[in-house]
Amino acid sequence: DIQMTQSPASLSASLGETVTIECRASEDIYNGLAWYQQKPGKSPQLLIYNANSLHTGVPSRFSGSGSGTQYSLKINSLQSEDVASYFCQQYYDYPWTFGGGTKLELK
């Protein structure tokens, strides 16, 4: 199975700051990666698919990049509504797997 190592596990940042979350796959996943945002008590919401494609309706301050085994999610100009948990997921190969998650808080 492909293991997804996500870092950091938690992150504290200020409004307007740029935040980066990383995911490392145990093998090449050929951009088969999605990023999700989850707020307390809510279902996960898709942000990015295919590593760098922005899902419809997602603000442009979110962006995804990477290739091979290394991927990242960047949030530019952090807003209060971005406080949430973030998860990466590889869907290149079965079984699909999620990263452990990053809890983003305001400083």
Add this chain to the structure above:
Amino acid sequence: QVQLKESGPGLVQTSQTLSLTCTVSGFSLTSYHVSWVRQPPGKGLEWMGRIQSGGSTYYNSALKSRLSISRDTSKSQVFLKMNSLQTEDTAIYYCTRDPAYWGQGTLVTVSS
């Protein structure tokens, strides 16, 4: 519009079998794939398995021996059955139309 809704018992006894139903609307199960994902309270997401539009199924390696996903396309329903439940199976269970559409989730508590 695309909707998914999970239903099932909120409480299951240990060692028993969990049966959940995902009722979908706004799309056909013969055209789209559906996955099950679970999340223990306060923890991360775990992909459980998927049934593809053609009916093929794929499972989480750790759950494969006790998990089954099936469907009834005429009723627009996807089913999850998992046996030998333990307390660590307590979680919110989601069905999803990969990757963008998720149900609201249903909390299943496993207790003796």
